[in-house]
Amino acid sequence: MNRKVIKPVVLSGLFLAALIVFSIITNQDNKDMTTAMKEATLPIVQFYEGNNSVAQLHGYVSEMNITKMRDGIVPVDHTRLLPLKINTYGQKIRGIAYEIRSLDDSRLVAKGDAQGIKEKNNEISANLKIQNILGKGEEYELIVILASGKNKIRYYTRLMQTQNDDTQACMDFALQFHEYTFRDDANKFIPKYMDAATGDTSTLNYVDLSCTLNQITWADLKPEQMGEPEASFKEINDSYDVITLRYVVTTKGTGGETEYYNVEEYYRLRMTESRMYVLNFERTLNQIFRGENRFITDNNQIQLGIRDKNIEYAVSETGDVIAFVQQGELWCFDRVNNKIVQVFSFLGAEGINARDNWDQHDIKIARVDEAGSIDFVVYGYMNRGDHEGEVGTAVYHYDGLVHTIEEEIFIPSDVSYEILKAQMGQLMYVNEKGTFYLIMDQKLYSIDTDKRTPEVLVKDLKESCYKVSESNQYFAWVDSEKEYKSDVIHLMNLKNASVYDIKAKKGEYILPLGFIDEDFIYGAAKKDKVMVAAAGNTVFPMKNLTIMDTSENSHSILKTYEPSRGSIGSISVEDYTITIHLIKKSGGHYVAAGTDAIMNREGDTEEKVTVGSTVTDRKETQYQLMMKNGADASKIKMLTSKSVLLENPRDVSVKNKESQEYFYVYKKGDVLFATDEIADAIVCANNHMGVVVDSKQQYVWMRARKSAQTAFSSLKVNDADKSSSSVVQAVSAMLNYRGNGLSVKELIDNGGTPKSAIENTLKDSVVLDISGCTVEEILFYVSKGSPVFAMTGTDSAVLVTGYTSGSIYYYDPQTHSTRSKSYKDADDWFRKAGYIFFTYLDR
Numbered sequence: 001m002n003r004k005v006i007k008p009v010v011l012s013g014l015f016l017a018a019l020i021v022f023s024i025i026t027n028q029d030n031k032d033m034t035t036a037m038k039e040a041t042l043p044i045v046q047f048y049e050g051n052n053s054v055a056q057l058h059g060y061v062s063e064m065n066i067t068k069m070r071d072g073i074v075p076v077d078h079t080r081l082l083p084l085k086i087n088t089y090g091q092k093i094r095g096i097a098y099e100i101r102s103l104d105d106s107r108l109v110a111k112g113d114a115q116g117i118k119e120k121n122n123e124i125s126a127n128l129k130i131q132n133i134l135g136k137g138e139e140y141e142l143i144v145i146l147a148s149g150k151n152k153i154r155y156y157t158r159l160m161q162t163q164n165d166d167t168q169a170c171m172d173f174a175l176q177f178h179e180y181t182f183r184d185d186a187n188k189f190i191p192k193y194m195d196a197a198t199g200d201t202s203t204l205n206y207v208d209l210s211c212t213l214n215q216i217t218w219a220d221l222k223p224e225q226m227g228e229p230e231a232s233f234k235e236i237n238d239s240y241d242v243i244t245l246r247y248v249v250t251t252k253g254t255g256g257e258t259e260y261y262n263v264e265e266y267y268r269l270r271m272t273e274s275r276m277y278v279l280n281f282e283r284t285l286n287q288i289f290r291g292e293n294r295f296i297t298d299n300n301q302i303q304l305g306i307r308d309k310n311i312e313y314a315v316s317e318t319g320d321v322i323a324f325v326q327q328g329e330l331w332c333f334d335r336v337n338n339k340i341v342q343v344f345s346f347l348g349a350e351g352i353n354a355r356d357n358w359d360q361h362d363i364k365i366a367r368v369d370e371a372g373s374i375d376f377v378v379y380g381y382m383n384r385g386d387h388e389g390e391v392g393t394a395v396y397h398y399d400g401l402v403h404t405i406e407e408e409i410f411i412p413s414d415v416s417y418e419i420l421k422a423q424m425g426q427l428m429y430v431n432e433k434g435t436f437y438l439i440m441d442q443k444l445y446s447i448d449t450d451k452r453t454p455e456v457l458v459k460d461l462k463e464s465c466y467k468v469s470e471s472n473q474y475f476a477w478v479d480s481e482k483e484y485k486s487d488v489i490h491l492m493n494l495k496n497a498s499v500y501d502i503k504a505k506k507g508e509y510i511l512p513l514g515f516i517d518e519d520f521i522y523g524a525a526k527k528d529k530v531m532v533a534a535a536g537n538t539v540f541p542m543k544n545l546t547i548m549d550t551s552e553n554s555h556s557i558l559k560t561y562e563p564s565r566g567s568i569g570s571i572s573v574e575d576y577t578i579t580i581h582l583i584k585k586s587g588g589h590y591v592a593a594g595t596d597a598i599m600n601r602e603g604d605t606e607e608k609v610t611v612g613s614t615v616t617d618r619k620e621t622q623y624q625l626m627m628k629n630g631a632d633a634s635k636i637k638m639l640t641s642k643s644v645l646l647e648n649p650r651d652v653s654v655k656n657k658e659s660q661e662y663f664y665v666y667k668k669g670d671v672l673f674a675t676d677e678i679a680d681a682i683v684c685a686n687n688h689m690g691v692v693v694d695s696k697q698q699y700v701w702m703r704a705r706k707s708a709q710t711a712f713s714s715l716k717v718n719d720a721d722k723s724s725s726s727v728v729q730a731v732s733a734m735l736n737y738r739g740n741g742l743s744v745k746e747l748i749d750n751g752g753t754p755k756s757a758i759e760n761t762l763k764d765s766v767v768l769d770i771s772g773c774t775v776e777e778i779l780f781y782v783s784k785g786s787p788v789f790a791m792t793g794t795d796s797a798v799l800v801t802g803y804t805s806g807s808i809y810y811y812d813p814q815t816h817s818t819r820s821k822s823y824k825d826a827d828d829w830f831r832k833a834g835y836i837f838f839t840y841l842d843r
Contacts, residue, residue: 034404034642039348040355040384043091045144045155047074048083052171056230057155058358058381059146061389066105066141067696068415069156071669072232074142075167076130076159084114086124086146089355093119095147098128100140100159103697109133109140134161137238141697153389160236166271170241171231173276174267178229178245181283186217193278203621205306207283216283220618223249223261230354234669235691239704240279243267244668246359248352249285253293260288260352261306262327262359266668268689280689284308288352289326291340296633301612301624302333309623311611314365314374319608319628321372321400325363332400334372335631341639343374343398344405346383358383360417366430366472372400375430380417385643391417393424395436395449398641406644408449409436409652422664422674429472429494437472437494440654444475446497452652457492462660463676469515474550476512476520484530484538485509489522493552500555502548513545513571516578516600519558520548523568533791536753537771537836539590541567541583547598559598566593576600588794589834663700665690679772686777700768700841705783711802711809711818712737712787721745729813730797731757734787738762738840754789754797758838765840772835775827779803781839787811791836792829 042059055072076082086093096114101107110133114126134140142159145152180189191213199210207215226248235242245265253259268280287305289295295303304311304326313324320335329345344363348356361380368374379393386407387394393411398404413420427439434449437457444458458466458477466477473494478486487504489512502522504510509530513521523542531539545568547559566584569592573579577599584593612626663681665673667690675681681692682701692701720743721732731754732744740761747757759767770778770788778788778800788800790810802809807820821829830837 033645035645037346037385037643038388040388041089041091042153042355042389043086043088043093043146043148044354045146046085046087047157048085049075049077049168049171052168052175053228053231054171055157055232056354057144057157058355058360058383059153059155059389060391061151061153062412063154063414064156064391064416065414066101066143066156067103068419069141070416070418070666070693070697071157072234073139073158073160073236075233075236076134076161077165077168080130080132080134080161082128082130084126084128084144086126088119088122088124090122091148093124093146093148095145096124096126097145097147099143099145100130100134101143103139103141103158105141105696130159130161134159136161136163139697162236163238167233167236167241169271169276170243170267170269171233173269174243174245174265175229175231177267177278177281178265181217182225183217187213190216193281202615203306204285204619205308205621207285209278209281215620219620221251223251225249226352229265232669234666235702237702237704240268240270242668243269248357255294257290257293259293259305260290262286262288262357264668286327288347289329289331291331291342291638294633295340296631296636297624300627300630302627304623304625306619306621307623309611309613311623311625312363312365313609313625314368315609316368316370316372318370321368321370322609322625322627323365323368323374323376324625325365328359328361328363330363330365330374330376332368332372332374332398333631334400335627335629337372338632338635339637339639341372341400341403341641343641344376344378344396346385348384356383362417362421362425364425364428364472366428367432369400372398374398374400377428377430377436379420379424379428386646391415391420393420393428393438395430403639403641404644405641407646407650408434409447409452409650411438411447411652411654418666418669418671419664419674422662422671427468427472427475431495433496435494435497437475438654442660445654447652447654452650454652454654457497465512467512467514467520469518469520469550471518474515474518474520476515476522478510478512484511484540485527486511491520491550491555493550495552498552502555508543509540511540511542514573514578515550516547516573516576518550520550521571521573521578522546522548523571525567529567532753533589533834533836536755537769537834539583541569541585541590543567545571545580561598563596586832589791591832591834662695664693666693667691678768679770682770682773682777694766698766698841698843700766701777701780703780705780708804709779709783709802712785712811715787715799715801715811715818717813717816718743725795726813727754727791727795727797730754730789730799730811733799733811733813734758734789735761737787738765755838758789758840762840765842767840768838770837770839773837774835775800775808775823775830778837778839779808781841784841786839786841789838790830791833793833 045057046053047055055074099111100109110131117126140159142157144155180186195209197212229245229247232244247263249261251259264284266282270277286307297303315322323332330343332341332343346356364377366375377395382390391413395408396405424438429437436447438445442461443456445454446457447454460480462480465480465483475492489502489510491500508524510522510524513523523545525540525542529541544562549556549558566582569583570581580596582593583590610626612624615621663678664671665681665685667688673684685692694700715733717729718732721728724745728744744757781788790800791797799811801811807822808826809818809820811818
């Protein structure tokens with residue numbers, strides 16, 4: 001061979017050999033540091049009543065706070081034998097024990113081991129023999145403890161020994177009603193339980209008894225159910241039972257692809273000797289987004305399908321990268337690079353199953369950039385992965401270039417997802433410097449994601465003293481001890497932790513009211529107009545409200561509003577409209593005086609991506625994210641992110657102990673609302689057919705009550721108070737009825753109010769300020785044996801002490817007699833006095 005040819009060949013060979021050796025050496029320490037999320041491993045526990053599964057429980061790998069674990073109720077019949085099944089999924093179980101505790105966790109009621117244990121094909125069946133120590137109709141907490149290897153896995157639910165067989169009948173009926181919704185002969189059964197067709201007839205996302213039979217029976221969707229529904233009792237009482245059913249259905253898309261939907265049905269049922277009454281039936285249907293399906297429409301829309309309109313999404317500055325959350329998954333669409341990425345999901349690649357598809361978590365998007373990178377927060381129960389079986393808050397960074405997610409911090413919690421959502425869902429924000437902000441235990445925390453050390457920025461946060469912008473970037477507050485007498489509002493920009501102080505004009509107090517988009521709204525009241533009413537409530541009549549620009553370089557005033565009549569009592573904001581609730585002075589106190597509104601017509605025109613809807617014959621209303629720029633649907637690639645392997649855990653300890661009383665509104669086992677104002681909780685629960693519990697799982701309000709209550713007898717005023725006003729006498733009669741015969745006049749003469757007199761005297765009871773409720777709403781307390789103090793004028797009051805189906809009884813301290821009024825007349829009477837009510841509940 002020619003030497004001129006041989007030399008280049010030899011040199012090329014040496015170069016290739018050197019390159020191979022170099023690659024081997026350099027890659028020895030350059031292993032792939034990413035992985036797919038670990039599969040779920042924890043067993044599922046199911047309880048049965050007859051042949052029906054009545055609870056499906058998911059396991060926790062650490063002990064939880066029992067007072068914050070409220071989900072379903074397992075009924076126990078007269079046999080006190082509780083059958084259970086455990087789907088082990090191959091996990092070795094070496095022991096099954098249980099504990100029964102009081103709901104407030106103050107005492108251990110019973111404990112023991114399961115009996116009759118049998119195992120076959122990864123399924124264990126056993127019985128819990130409950131001791132004869134449960135009070136009938138009383139709720140307890142049941143903890144099932146599985147021993148697996150060196151670990152213990154705990155399962156939490158409520159327990160009740162029922163007083164009759166209604167629970168079995170109600171569950172049978174709910175399953176029968178459910179079955180009929182899929183049947184061709186549904187018209188023979190369902191219509192007799194329906195209301196007049198006054199509901200929304202254009203949606204399958206939410207269906208109730210006021211919708212059409214066609215909607216209740218799935219219209220033209222024709223879905224197929226996957227497996228058996230997961231049934232659960234949520235409330236059991238003498239008036240009604242609440243049952244939910246959860247399951248998955250499938251349909252075929254326009255291209256023949258399989259579509260998946262999560263479904264939940266809600267039943268509120270009352271069983272009588274003659275028939276079953278369906279007080280409520282609701283069904284929600286939500287599509288599970290699949291990136292492999294056709295989702296880009298011809299008119300520049302991301303089709304999300306059947307769901308509600310409240311979409312969690314964020315957009316990059318140019319609008320080319322869109323991140324959105326659907327059914328517990330985070331997705332990212334990059335329009336320029338034609339790719340859709342499943343950023344975070346608990347759903348496994350092999351399909352949808354009970355462990356992966358449990359819905360006890362949510363995702364908050366913090367920020368999206370042009371490279372497709374996302375900062376986001378996952379909070380709640382972790383279905384699988386490194387934190388499987390834990391409840392907590394994880395901050396993640398997704399790298400849009402290499403498609404990896406990295407956990408930056410994890411904050412473990414010992415409360416349920418529902419409580420965590422209520423407490424922390426108020427504010428979660430990650431800025432560009434990697435600082436995470438959250439509210440927990442009435443404190444605003446900042447956590448550096450590198451150092452992972454929490455710092456308290458603001459403490460003693462009373463709910464009515466702070467507001468958070470929609471993006472969570474801005475936080476405004478006044479010091480809690482100066483709620484109605486503050487001359488400064490602090491406005492913090494969490495992007496850089498800068499604080500701007502808004503100062504009141506001379507002779508005025510100011511109060512944060514909310515945000516419209518990112519613009520801050522606050523109200524001002526003249527100092528001499530702020531008053532403490534005779535009952536002890538503070539009234540803050542605002543003369544105007546101000547809308548302020550919150551941008552970093554400007555805090556200019558955008559608008560000042562002054563009502564043409566009355567004063568501003570409060571506001572509510574929805575989309576780009578501010579609804580102003582007006583009040584006026586009448587007879588020495590303030591009453592409602594109608595509403596006014598401010599609209600920002602330009603707000604939605606600035607959005608690069610908006611929420612839209614379309615209606616089709618088959619699926620009815622569907623929602624989309626509407627883009628201003630188009631994408632080529634035929635070239636879109638689907639990717640799935642991988643997790644960065646961590647050398648060390650990134651846990652951050654933040655103490656979560658409530659420093660003040662909180663009230664939680666539950667419906668269907670879900671927390672709808674959490675607040676430190678009991679009246680707000682009652683109004684919400686009444687509107688949504690829910691219940692209110694306090695921080696120790698004790699009921700403090702429910703719609704269920706006795707049909708009638710005889711007026712309380714033995715009401716009398718302390719002799720020392722008989723010459724005082726009816727306000728003093730009403731409080732005196734209440735305290736006497738409770739067995740505390742103190743002189744109220746003496747307490748009030750020493751600077752007290754009726755409210756403080758009740759609070760300071762009935763220290764063994766829970767004293768509740770239920771001002772703002774209606775007559776119907778306060779009667780729950782009367783049915784529980786507690787009189788309700790009610791203002792009837794500027795300096796007059798009565799005690800509500802009983803009721804019938806059409807009227808209330810009240811004790812009149814001026815005549816020392818019991819009288820009655822119709823509900824309508826009584827409600828009008830109390831409304832004109834400002835709906836000022838106080839009562840108590842014994843523990």
